[in-house]
Every structure is written in structure tokens, then in C-alpha cells.
Amino acid sequence: MLSNFTLRQLAYFVTAAEEGSTSKAAEVLHLNQSSMSSALTELESIIGVALFLRRRGKGLTLTPVGEELLPAARRTLRSASEFEWLSRTLQTEDRGTLNIGCFDTIAPAYLPRIMAAYRERFPGVQVKITESNQDGLINALEGGRIEMAITYSVGLPPTLETSLVADPLPHALLPAGHRLAREKSVALSQLSSEQFVMINNSPARELIIELFERQGLQPRILHHSSNFDHVRAMVHQGIGYTLISQIPGTTPPHWGDGVVPVPLKGEHPGHAIVIAVPKDSTLTRRARHFRTVAGEFRELTGGHVPGVPTRLRG
Incomplete structure (x- = not known):
């Protein structure tokens, strides 16, 4: 559970401990003395312990608890400073x-x-x-x-x-030995009677089905898979064809020579x-x-x- 004291109050505590008086600490931090005294009193009230002994004319003296908490307060302020520095660094440096x-x-x-x-x-x-x-x-x-x-x-x-x-533009992905693999483009109707390997990821699945439906066609789905490399491998083996989108005339280098993408005829922006x-x-x-x-x-x-x-x- 986070406490209700602030980093500013911890800074007042450390400065007051180092200066030995509220007036000197207030001067260092450009505050008035009453604001410094009130902040220290509020911090002690929040944590439930006295940090200083206050004697008129003798300034501030750390209590035993205050002596123990002072190093922790310094570490906390140091960590906060590092956090602030890091947050700014990550916005301005490429690391x-x-x-x-x-x-x-x-x-x-x-x-x-x-x-x-x-x-x-x-x-x-x-x-x-x-x-x-x-x-x-x-x-x-x-x-x-x-x-x-x-x-x-x-x-x-x-x-x-x-x-x-x-x-990307729509293509049919065909086995390299397919009868249409050397064509410049292919109509979906030329393939609809053949076995289809469906990518089973949403929204890809629904959008492919929509393409068939808009042309009044229905794919003959042989197999579903959410792993595209599995789908590509099945096409490679001549088990069926599938639909992809890619740069016209290129294939990703990891595909090898066993599959061929052929653009679909017609206007089919994706x-x-x-x-x-x-x-x-x-x-x-x-x-x-x-x-x-x-x-x-x-x-x-x-x-x-x-x-x-x-x-x-x-």
C-alpha cells in the first residue's frame, strides 16, 4: 500500500536534517519557515513517528527513528531522480x-x-x-x-x-506445378472447384469467405489451420490452394520455389x-x-x- 507522503516532503526532511534548522532548510529550498515547519509536521503525522526533537534556540535534532530513516529517504529521492532521468532519456535516446x-x-x-x-x-x-x-x-x-x-x-x-x-493485393497461392501457375492472373472461378486450404484466423477467415460469397462462389474447404506456414506447406505438396495478399511479382524469401502466387483477376483491393x-x-x-x-x-x-x-x- 502506498503512503500518502510526497517526494517533496522527503526532500524537506533530508534538507532539514542536513541544515539542522527549519529556517536554514527553508532558505535553501526558497520557502518561508512556516511552510517548511508545516510540511515536516505533516510528514511526521502521516508516518506516525517523530523525526526531530525541536528545542527553542537550538534548532532541530534527529530522533533515533529519524536517524534510521534519513538514509532511506536519501535513497528514495535518489531513485526518484534516476526514474525521472531515465524517463526523459528514453524519450530522447534510441535505446x-x-x-x-x-x-x-x-x-x-x-x-x-x-x-x-x-x-x-x-x-x-x-x-x-x-x-x-x-x-x-x-x-x-x-x-x-x-x-x-x-x-x-x-x-x-x-x-x-x-x-x-x-x-497488399490478393493472389491465389498455387503449387509450382499447378496448371495455372504460369498465368499472369487467375479468376477465382477458375479455382473454386479445387480443394481449398483455409487460414483459420479471424478476421482473415471471414474476409476470405466474404470474397467467395460476393462472387457467388463457395470454397471447397479441405483443411483449416491457424499456422500460415502449415497452409503454405500443404499448398507446396499440391494438396490444395489458398489466398494471400502480397507485393505483385514477389514472394517472401522463406517460401522457397514450391509455391507460386498468381494475382487474382478483377478489382479486389484489400x-x-x-x-x-x-x-x-x-x-x-x-x-x-x-x-x-x-x-x-x-x-x-x-x-x-x-x-x-x-x-x-x-
């Missing part, structure tokens, strides 16, 4: 720990490249990553456990504000990938730099970064 979150299925495609650029520029910052679904990231942001999250723009509450990281932060938060300097690096990364990729299923609007 310390940055806690961020990322939607779990898009983390492999987004974070490694952004992290590499960030660490090269700010090697003194340790980045800790929380991977979760949309609800988990929102709870972590609102609970202050992370400063920012890379996630879908869909389904975010109005208490969060966002900045754009990527606006929901953006964004960095979300609480509107009422004051970001640390290191967090602001991370957001800047992510924005620069978007510019380098022409506005499209490799991703996984996002909302695909017809």
Missing part, C-alpha cells in the same frame, strides 16, 4: 526496450524485413514481439503491454489510430496492414522511429509488402 505486437499470421512476412532495417539503424533498442490474433493485440494495446501493433485495419476500435504499412497505437498515448522515441522505418519500408516496396489473407473486396 531501451520496445514492446510491439503483430498479427500472428502476417508476422513472418512483415516483421523480419522491417526489423532488419530498424536494428541496422537503431542497434541499441531491444525489440520484444508479441504475436497474437486481432483481439489479443487490441487487449495488449489497451492494457499498455505493447506500444504498437502491426495488424489488419479491419475491426479496430475507435480508441486506436493507425498509419499505413502496406496495402484492407490495409497498419501500425495501430492508442490515440491517447505518447509514443517513446524508439517507437516513433519504428513507425517511421515501417513507413519508409512501405515506400521502398511501392506501397505493397508481402502479407497473408486480408479483406478482399469485389
